[in-house]
Amino acid sequence: MIDSARQRVRTEMERRLHVLDDPDQRCGTQPHDHDRLSDDQVANALAHLDENTEALPRWPWPRLHEAVGPLRGGTVWVLGAVQGNGKTAVGLNLVEALTAQRTPWLYVGLEVDAKVLRAWWACLKTGIPRYRLNDNSLSEDERKGLRDEIVAQREHSKLAHFANGYTMSPEYVIGLATRLWRTRRVKVVILDHLQHLDYNTPYLRQAVGDAMKSIKACALEHDLVFVVASQLTRRSRDSLQAFRVPAISELKESGSIEQIADVVLFAHRGLKPDSMAEQKKFRQEGGDISDFAVCDRLYLHVAKHRFGLRTGHSIPLQIHTPSDRIVEVEPANPASSPSTQLDFIKTTKEST
Numbered sequence: 001m002i003d004s005a006r007q008r009v010r011t012e013m014e015r016r017l018h019v020l021d022d023p024d025q026r027c028g029t030q031p032h033d034h035d036r037l038s039d040d041q042v043a044n045a046l047a048h049l050d051e052n053t054e055a056l057p058r059w060p061w062p063r064l065h066e067a068v069g070p071l072r073g074g075t076v077w078v079l080g081a082v083q084g085n086g087k088t089a090v091g092l093n094l095v096e097a098l099t100a101q102r103t104p105w106l107y108v109g110l111e112v113d114a115k116v117l118r119a120w121w122a123c124l125k126t127g128i129p130r131y132r133l134n135d136n137s138l139s140e141d142e143r144k145g146l147r148d149e150i151v152a153q154r155e156h157s158k159l160a161h162f163a164n165g166y167t168m169s170p171e172y173v174i175g176l177a178t179r180l181w182r183t184r185r186v187k188v189v190i191l192d193h194l195q196h197l198d199y200n201t202p203y204l205r206q207a208v209g210d211a212m213k214s215i216k217a218c219a220l221e222h223d224l225v226f227v228v229a230s231q232l233t234r235r236s237r238d239s240l241q242a243f244r245v246p247a248i249s250e251l252k253e254s255g256s257i258e259q260i261a262d263v264v265l266f267a268h269r270g271l272k273p274d275s276m277a278e279q280k281k282f283r284q285e286g287g288d289i290s291d292f293a294v295c296d297r298l299y300l301h302v303a304k305h306r307f308g309l310r311t312g313h314s315i316p317l318q319i320h321t322p323s324d325r326i327v328e329v330e331p332a333n334p335a336s337s338p339s340t341q342l343d344f345i346k347t348t349k350e351s352t
Contacts, residue, residue: 096125245299
């Protein structure tokens, strides 16, 4: 009996070694399948070449669209920022643009409930300050305007989808995206944000890496676009972190995020030109941030682009803080670009 068991083990080992030596069996294909596979790949490449990019989803700001291109299916975009630096505002402005483009989308908000996100979306469209909604200080006209706008969202029920719940695992989010892709032809999934997923493990770095791989696989399989918001590592000694251009290594659990992401954008605040003295004083003594900051200015910095477009530059935007409406602005002059404004910050950071 023992000899029989040993023989079965030996036979199985020989079979596995034979599979490893035979590339056709190792790949699970027959020789004639390779020709068919090659033909399919060529056909797909030609279809990709002839694709009408004008019909693809796009960012709501023309200069950003020109800098990074359309939201093409099968891609993962990462939006990194420190807390309070505009990740949710960018996401809500994007869903507003996607709705206008008649592109079905899914917004997975893990910090704010779906009903609140819908109310904030209505605030963005009406220009009503969000803080009045939060502290219930709306006038009757504002309340009526918000109510009408929220009711009007029912007209977009086939386009606009907010996920319910705070606690979601990566598997749940991917399953939800897949289901809505099948039933509602969703094309863009916005995840806000990556670090708030329920990983149920102490090994967060590995779990985030596995989640990014699963997100990329889902994007490729269903031709979806994932826009994934990500936190940055807090630097307690860097009081001006919100204003400088982050490095990709500052993405929290950054290893797999930067490797798998097709495009990485960073949101950071704006600085007044020639304000280095005020920045230095703020670092040393504290004070009023308005002495050196442009409070309504937000930049989207292109840190990575897998498809060959230029990186290392920032797109200036204006954010209307009460409602979080974001519009495009022209830079005042080339000398006031973020890279020149932040030389002092980077130099001081490196010296410390």
